[in-house]
Amino acid sequence: MSRHVSRLWLSAFGHVGIWLAGFGLTGVAFAAFVMSSGNAVSETSQIERGKYLVALGGCNDCHTPGYFLGKPDPKRFLGGSEVGFEIPDLGVSYGPNLTPDRETGLGQWSMEEIATAITNGKRPDGRELAPSMPWKAFANLTRQDALAIATYLKSLPPMKNKVPGPFGPNQKPTSFVMKVVPPEAAKPAGPAPK
Ligand code: HEC
Secondary structure, eight states, X not given: OHHHHHHHHHHHHHHHHHHHHHHHHHHHHHHHHHHHHHXXXXXXXXXXXXXXXXXXXXXXXXHSTTGGGTOOOGGGTTXXXXXXXXXXXTEEEEOOOOSOOTTTSSTTSOHHHHHHHHHHOBOTTSOBOOTTSOHXXXXXXXXXXXXXXXXXXXXXXXXXXXXXXXXXXXXXXXXXXXXXXXXXXXXXXXXXXX
């Protein structure tokens, strides 16, 4: 009798054991699923947030080819502008390629470095960005938002395009320039270049 009971008990225990082991595995798998899908969701929402902020920040205007010539090229979105800004005594700088191309864009910059350039105007090489890049206004972004922009920029298709410059005040720019001119020097713009 007692043998019978203990055998019953053992077999019940065995089932619980198997069930527990099974639950353990399922639990681990479930936890892994939640964690990975959690990361995917937060990465997607970071990209969405970055996209929204980039649209609001007008980055497209100064960083997309053709924009200031009246025909922005959507296929080269944020691929770098051929129209530079002249700042008296500072020279001319062009909105660089913000896509993750390693040679001509931000491919070798870390997320932190991109966020710092946007909000503090400091490039990884220590050069301060010209005020034509409105980093003093972007200084009000939270770190999280600046990093969301960096995440979005890193998600863009990389494209090769090296913008000219920057040129010092005594150097001759090699592409179009927006500059402040006295009224007598201003004349109507001709047709956009082909
Ligand atoms: C009014 C024009 C303008 C707007 C708007 C603008 N930028 Fe810029 N940006 C520039 C110019 C010009 C430079 C280059 C300045 C220099 O080289 O000193 C620059 C430089 C940068 C750099 C440094 C890249 C490098 O290779 O040195 C980053 C990063 C950047 N901008 C990101 C952004 C982002 C993101 C936005 C939108 C949130 C934005 N910019 C909006 C004009 C602009």
